[in-house]
Amino acid sequence: MIALSKYTVDVRRLDEFSALDLYAMLKMRVDVFVVEQTCPYPELDGNDPDCLHLRLIDGEDLLACARLWRPTTDHLPRIGRVAVSPNHRGKGLGDALMREAIIECEKAYPGEAIEISAQAHLQKFYASFGFERTSEEYLEDGIPHVDMIRPLR
Template identity: 80%
Template sequence: MMSVAYSVDVRRIDEFSAADLYDMLKLRVDVFVVEQHCAYPELDGNDKDCLHLRLLQDRELLACARLWRPTPAHHPRIGRVAVSPDHRGKRLGEALMREAISEVEKRHPGEPIEISAQSHLQKFYGSLGFEVISEEYLEDGIPHVDMLRRV
């Protein structure tokens, strides 16, 4: 596997240009709705409350993730982890998660990090320090487990 040079961009949704917002939302719909054959509300009303981390090469979007701040019910969370199909096989999923973990740790030191992971990705997330903390459940017709990365 080859790796790719990239820059990291983290911002709130209202800080995106229309073109950059379109690119990010299109990538998420392409991956989570079209590629995974899953009709569900990708635009779920939560993007305004999160930070959005993107990996870019020049101005091209390679990958993105959504970062939730902690709430009374949850530790900080990472979600909507997506790598462009045109850039898979270049270790970008791992790079994206490492950047997301670093950003969450910088903003919320001493906090564990939660994810809701598709079940078939348990080994991948486990390699990044996440442990399964729930039974398997269906989310939008896809098997998932909750995972936690302890401090």
């Protein structure tokens, strides 16, 4: 774990989580993506075991999380499931989470660009981290999205 100001950055594989830490992360993702966004979709999609999971934590309190996909023959390394706890928004955690996710992707998969499937209304946010739009807008689980790539720097 690396200290980030008063927060701690934790990156691990799914099988390295305690049951309580795993529960907290999955609950936050469901609370944000399914309940808050009123979007019933398969949050538990079978991909978590193949990904790294990044969390911003403060003691036992989960502040934010993201899922980091390894590259495949069809995809570059990807950042997904980017979520900040509703109780901790407005504190710059979204920016911190994206900075750390990019750093961890670059460490784990050097020499690779990074892709995301971004909710369309967040394009400006992701562009501030160097992501460029690479697709037309499309619906994913009823929410407008665009594909974006952060080229190698």
